């Protein structure tokens with residue numbers, strides 16, 4: 124799958140670079156002093172405007188892609204987090220474990236709630252309600 128965030132960020136960078144470089148080139152160009160220079164300057168300025176316009180469009184598209192992509196990748200991050208959290212017992216799982224297991228009064232190990240004798244030490248497990 125294409126990483127929209129990276130592609131979008133790249134497009135934005137290219138767009139801003141185009142806009143910025145045109146501004147620098149036009150800004151550094153000496154101001155026209157003769158009619159010929161004026162014509163050349165105007166032509167360059169016009170081309171510069173086209174490049175700047177394209178640059179802004181590129182930057183806008185890139186930003187949209189990056190935003191859209193990051194919104195999508197948040198889900199991916201959540202999935203990764205869930206996978207990571209699988210390794211750590213969550214509080215709900217801990218209490219669930221406590222519900223399913225009881226401590227053997229003799230050896231102290233976790234024994235299934237349903238067991239009638241401790242599989243570790245053989246002690247009979249009798250609880251209230253039996």
Ligand SMILES: [Zn+2]
Nearest residue numbers: 227230241244
């Ligand atoms: Zn036991």
